[in-house]
Amino acid sequence: MGIFDKIKEKFKKKEKPQAGDSKEVKEKDLALESTKEEAVFDTETIKKDMKNMGVEIRLEGLTKEFVEKKTNRITVAVDNFDVTIPAGKLVGLLGPSGCGKSTTLYMISGLHQPTAGRIYFGDDDVTNLPPEKRGIGLVFQNYSLYPHMTVKQNIMFPLENMKVPKEEAEKRAQYMAELVQIGDLMNRKPNQLSGGQQQRVAIARALVKMPRVLLLDEPLSNLDARLRMQMREEIRRIQRETGITTIFVTHDQEEAMSISDEIVVMKDGVLHQKDKPQHVYNEPVDEFVAKFLGNPPINIIEGKIEDGKLIVNGKVLEKVKLEDQPIHLGIRAEFFQVDPKGRLEAEIEFLEHIGRDTMVIASIEDASKTFKALVSAQTIKDLEVGHKIRFNYSSYFVFNAETGERLI
Amino acid sequence: MLEWKKDGWKAAIALGPTLLIMAVFTFYPIVNTFIMAFRNNYKFLSGVDEGFGIQNFVTVLSDPRFLGALKNTLLMVVVSVPITVILSILIAVALNSIERLRGFFQTIFFLPYVTNTIALGLVFNTVFHKDFGLFNSLFNLGAVDWLGAETTYWRAFFVLMVYTVWNGLAFKIIVLLSGLQNIDKQYYQAAAIDGASKWRIFRKITIPLLSPMILYTTITSFIGAFKVYTSVISLFGKGAGASNSFGPDNMLITVVGYIYNKLWEAGTPFGVASAGSVILFVIILLITLIQRRVSKSRVHY
Numbered sequence: 001m002g003i004f005d006k007i008k009e010k011f012k013k014k015e016k017p018q019a020g021d022s023k024e025v026k027e028k029d030l031a032l033e034s035t036k037e038e039a040v041f042d043t044e045t046i047k048k049d050m051k052n053m054g055v056e057i058r059l060e061g062l063t064k065e066f067v068e069k070k071t072n073r074i075t076v077a078v079d080n081f082d083v084t085i086p087a088g089k090l091v092g093l094l095g096p097s098g099c100g101k102s103t104t105l106y107m108i109s110g111l112h113q114p115t116a117g118r119i120y121f122g123d124d125d126v127t128n129l130p131p132e133k134r135g136i137g138l139v140f141q142n143y144s145l146y147p148h149m150t151v152k153q154n155i156m157f158p159l160e161n162m163k164v165p166k167e168e169a170e171k172r173a174q175y176m177a178e179l180v181q182i183g184d185l186m187n188r189k190p191n192q193l194s195g196g197q198q199q200r201v202a203i204a205r206a207l208v209k210m211p212r213v214l215l216l217d218e219p220l221s222n223l224d225a226r227l228r229m230q231m232r233e234e235i236r237r238i239q240r241e242t243g244i245t246t247i248f249v250t251h252d253q254e255e256a257m258s259i260s261d262e263i264v265v266m267k268d269g270v271l272h273q274k275d276k277p278q279h280v281y282n283e284p285v286d287e288f289v290a291k292f293l294g295n296p297p298i299n300i301i302e303g304k305i306e307d308g309k310l311i312v313n314g315k316v317l318e319k320v321k322l323e324d325q326p327i328h329l330g331i332r333a334e335f336f337q338v339d340p341k342g343r344l345e346a347e348i349e350f351l352e353h354i355g356r357d358t359m360v361i362a363s364i365e366d367a368s369k370t371f372k373a374l375v376s377a378q379t380i381k382d383l384e385v386g387h388k389i390r391f392n393y394s395s396y397f398v399f400n401a402e403t404g405e406r407l408i
Numbered sequence: 409m410l411e412w413k414k415d416g417w418k419a420a421i422a423l424g425p426t427l428l429i430m431a432v433f434t435f436y437p438i439v440n441t442f443i444m445a446f447r448n449n450y451k452f453l454s455g456v457d458e459g460f461g462i463q464n465f466v467t468v469l470s471d472p473r474f475l476g477a478l479k480n481t482l483l484m485v486v487v488s489v490p491i492t493v494i495l496s497i498l499i500a501v502a503l504n505s506i507e508r509l510r511g512f513f514q515t516i517f518f519l520p521y522v523t524n525t526i527a528l529g530l531v532f533n534t535v536f537h538k539d540f541g542l543f544n545s546l547f548n549l550g551a552v553d554w555l556g557a558e559t560t561y562w563r564a565f566f567v568l569m570v571y572t573v574w575n576g577l578a579f580k581i582i583v584l585l586s587g588l589q590n591i592d593k594q595y596y597q598a599a600a601i602d603g604a605s606k607w608r609i610f611r612k613i614t615i616p617l618l619s620p621m622i623l624y625t626t627i628t629s630f631i632g633a634f635k636v637y638t639s640v641i642s643l644f645g646k647g648a649g650a651s652n653s654f655g656p657d658n659m660l661i662t663v664v665g666y667i668y669n670k671l672w673e674a675g676t677p678f679g680v681a682s683a684g685s686v687i688l689f690v691i692i693l694l695i696t697l698i699q700r701r702v703s704k705s706r707v708h709y
Contacts (some may be wrong), residue, residue, distance in 0.1 A: 111597055116496040132603030148616040148708035157612070158602040205602070 011017045054088035054243045055122040055212040057108065062117035064103050064269075073383035077103040079269040081117070085247060090239045090264040092256030092277075096292070100269035101249045105215050108247065108393075109138045121212055132161075134213075137206025141218040143198045145190040151177070151201050152186040158209040178206040180238060203238060214239070216248035220255060233261050253293045257281065265289050290330050290397055299371035301329040301364065302364040302401070310398065313364050317343050320398065321406055330397035333359070336373035338380055342390035346371075348383060362389060440694065445682035454677045464683035471699040474684065477666040483565070484662070488572045493626050495573065496580035503581070504588040514585070521578035528575065530643025536567050555643060557656055562704040564644070564655045572639055576632065579626040587621030588614070627699055634692050637664035661690050 062081040065074050077277040078100040085091050093101045106112040108119060110131035113237040118127045126134045145154050152173055159169035177183045190198055199219065206214055219235060220228045236259045241248045250256050256263045257277040264274045265288075273285045284290035291297045303312035304326045314331060338360075346362035349370055358377045363370045373391060383389055398408035444450055445464055450457040470472050499517065502526060503510055520528060535542045536554035544552055553559045555568050595617065599609045615622070644655045654661040661669070661683065670681040 109601060111600065131601045136601065138598075138601045140598060142593055142594070144592070144594040146598070146613065146616075147596060148619075149612075157599075157604070161603040161605065161608060209603070 024341070054245050056087040056120075056245070057085040057213060057245060058120040059083050059085075059104070059108070060118045060120070061349055062104065062107060062116045062119065063116045064100070064107060064112060077269050078107070078114075081266070081269070081271055083247060083271055083274055085264075087122075087245055088243045089261040090236065090246045092246055092260035093255060093266065094263050094292070095251065095266040096184060096255040097251050099267050101251075101266055103269075104218055105138075105247060105249050105265075109136050109215050110134050111138075116351070122346070130399055135209075135211045136215055137209065137211040138197075138215045139199070139202045139206050139217065139219055142222060142355035143190075143202040145198055145201055145205070147190055150183060150187050151193070154190070155208050156199055158205065158296045162209060168215040172208055173204075176208045177201075179207070179241065180204045180234070194227075195223050196231055199223065199231055200234070203235070207238075207242065207244070212245065214244045215232055216246065218250060219248055220250070229254070235259060236380065237288075254295060265292060267292075269378045284330075284397065284406065286406050287328055287330065287397075287399040288405075290399070294332055296333050296359075296372050296374075298330050298332050298397075300399075301371060302369070303327050303329045303332065311346070315343070316347070318396075322398070327407065328399040328401050328404075330399055331371070331393050331395070333372045333374040333396045335393045336360075336375055336391045337394070338373075338375050338383075338389060339392035340390055342392035344391045344393065346385050346389055346391065348385050348389050350355060351380070351383075351385060353377065360389065362391075427552050428485070438531055440451070441682045441685050444679050446680050446685045449677050449681045457679075464677070464679040465687070468682050468683045468687065473661070474663075474666055475660045477663050480660055481634060481636065481662045481664075482638055484572065485630060487569055488576065489626065489629045489633050491569070491578060492573045492576040492629055493622065496577050496584055496625065497615075497622065499577065500588055501610065502583035503585055514581075516580045517581050520575045521582075525638050525642045529570070529639075529645070532567065532571055549691060555655075559656065561659050564660055568643060568660060571643060572633070572636065575639065576629060580629065583625055584618065584621050587618050591617045610698065616708050619703075623703050623707050627696055630695055630699065631692055634695075635664055637668070638663050640665065687697070 039272075049075055059081055062078055063076070064078040067077050081100075081104060095101045103112060107114045110126070110129060110133075114127065118125055120126065121134065141321060146157065149157065152170075155173040155176055156169050159172060162242045164172070174183065174186070176184060180203050182197055182200045182204065185193065185197060185201075190201065193201065198221075203214075203216075216235070220231055223231055234257060235246075235248070248260075260277055262274060263277050263280055265272045265280065267288055273280055273289050275283075280285060280289060281293050284293065287300070291300065301312055301316070303310060305311070305320060305322045305324050307324070308319055309316045310320050310322075310327070310329065317329075344364075346364050348360060349362040349363050352359035352361065354376060357374050358380055359369050360375055360380065362373060380389070396408070397406060399406055416629050430500055433566075446460050446462065447457040448461045448463040486595065503513055503517075506513075523666040534556055536544075538544070538551050538556050541554070543554070544550065554563050577670070589616070596609065597612055599613050604612065640654050640660050645653045654665050658665075667681045667684040667688070671678065672685060
């Protein structure tokens with residue numbers, strides 16, 4: 001059920017007692033209130049609003065350069081960025097800090113003007129539109145709630161700017177507040193709210209004008225760990241209920257993986273990969289993506305290709321159809337199994353018991369070149385630090401040692 | 409933590425000189441003013457009085473010159489304070505929104521603050537001179553006398569207000585400008601996203617977030633305006649003790665001017681001037697309290 005069905009249902013319920021009154025009276029009187037309600041939430045309005053929701057976003061060759069005033073040095077924050085965000089999806093824009101993801105978000109919002117490239121919402125080219133004409137809702141990292149206004153005034157502010165009649169604005173604000181579960185806090189000031197509640201108010205304020213796109217800048221970074229988990233689910237729920245195309249920026253891969261329909265991984269202003277979270281995890285396009293996703297980070301083991309053989313520490317591990325070159329072998333911790341006949345031999349440096357599983361920190365050549373293997377505790381019960389151990393692995397990636405390009 | 413036994417002497421050394429000076433030149437005079445105000449017919453030099461009472465207050469409050477001075481002062485307050493505050497807000501917002509030449513304009517507006525009052529008075533006397541003043545020739549008014557012997561009450565009042573407002577702008581603009589620069593830019597970004605017009609941003613974001621500074625400037629300008637004295641002297645003064653220091657017939661005399669004149673009036677006990685001071689103090693106190701009460705619901709800290 002979409003948000004508008006809910007709104008419809010909600011106000012049907014409210015009107016019911018009135019409808020229960022004698023029909024004639026209603027027809028004669030044309031009770032001002034009920035007509036207003038009908039005018040506000042009639043199917044036409046909802047259809048019109050619905051058309052706005054869940055629009056596809058297309059970025060074409062988007063580039064942003066910042067010029068340092070004194071030195072005239074140009075910094076390219078976002079470099080020829082092409083990406084299509086499907087309609088009605090929740091997409092995480094993921095990358096290390098300073099990778100240009102927030103800049104991209106701000107360009108989509110209209111607060112930053114791109115140096116080059118175009119931004120489309122559906123078929124509309126919005127590149128040169130000011131923020132208020134784009135139909136976007138933006139939630140700032142620190143929420144930026146107006147401190148002198150109550151929650152209600154904060155949520156109603158965008159509607160007042162649109163000159164929505166007061167009565168309707170109040171109803172919409174109340175509906176949004178209930179959607180984000182702060183309906184009973186309407187008369188509080190922002191400084192009387194917890195971080196999570198402020199976050200909800202900010203989302204309500206962004207959504208109340210029925211934007212086509214919802215943008216969230218590091219939405220969870222100001223919350224403590226427990227609230228973060230909770231708000232994650234909340235954002236997912238709110239996005240599902242409204243069906244609004246949502247982009248959120250984060251540097252936390254776990255956060256992005258857990259709630260996104262798709263994730264867009266970027267680094268140094270360049271797009272690396274865009275796909276479903278599990279697919280990006282399982283099939284990273286390059287070493288950067290492989291390293292950025294997953295906890296613990298993927299193990300990178302130095303090796304080389306010689307005569308079609310993948311060699312690590314002088315031992316042949318695989319036969320591959322690749323030219324001779326130095327490579328990085330990428331194996332995730334959970335890909336390893338302990339196997340007495342395994343191809344990879346190592347020495348145990350440290351054992352970390354985590355319940356059912358044990359994290360084995362092992363070294364190949366010398367103690368400085370370690371990797372982590374997550375294995376069943378059962379399989380290593382006889383082993384101790386200093387012992388030799390042999391591993392097999394269910395999957396592996398091969399990256400070019402210099403470019404990080406994925407070879408296998 | 410500061411412990412008295414250990415650190416008391418350090419605190420005493422640090423605070424001592426200031427406290428001593430304040431005790432002699434501020435606290436003692438304040439207390440003494442209150443006492444003198446209630447001593448009937450007190451002779452300062454011989455130290456004799458005719459007991460305590462409210463005779464001085466009766467004298468002051470029944471003196472038509474005091475009531476005239478009070479009327480003048482109230483008029484100046486009512487006219488100059490709103491104009492100064494509103495103008496300074498507008499100028500501060502305008503200055504804050506430009507980047508080029510901001511420093512230049514800031515300096516221009518701040519100049520009166522650092523310029524000698526007497527010099528400013530001389531400049532105004534030149535600008536508003538009857539025969540060769542810039543003002544008359546600029547507006548083609550002929551030989552209108554603004555500050556001389558033939559001026560009228562309202563003409564003199566007009567010039568005084570121009571002077572007061574212009575002179576008062578400097579400090580308020582600086583205070584408000586620093587207040588504006590402390591407002592988080594992101595509120596404006598949020599307002600842009602929310603589609604607020606420039607006027608609504610000014611009304612709904614800037615003014616409320618600036619309200620503590622606006623309250624501060626309003627209260628200080630009220631207090632300043634009630635204490636107005638030097639500006640009148642610098643415009644009309646013909647030297648200390650001259651009878652026409654506040655315009656022809658002392659028509660623009662203020663409460664502080666009245667108090668000052670009473671101090672030097674032969675045969676008038678000091679208690680009369682003290683009573684005038686106490687009355688002024690009470691008026692300012694009341695107005696400040698009322699302002700704080702009224703603004704409680706409108707100022708957002």
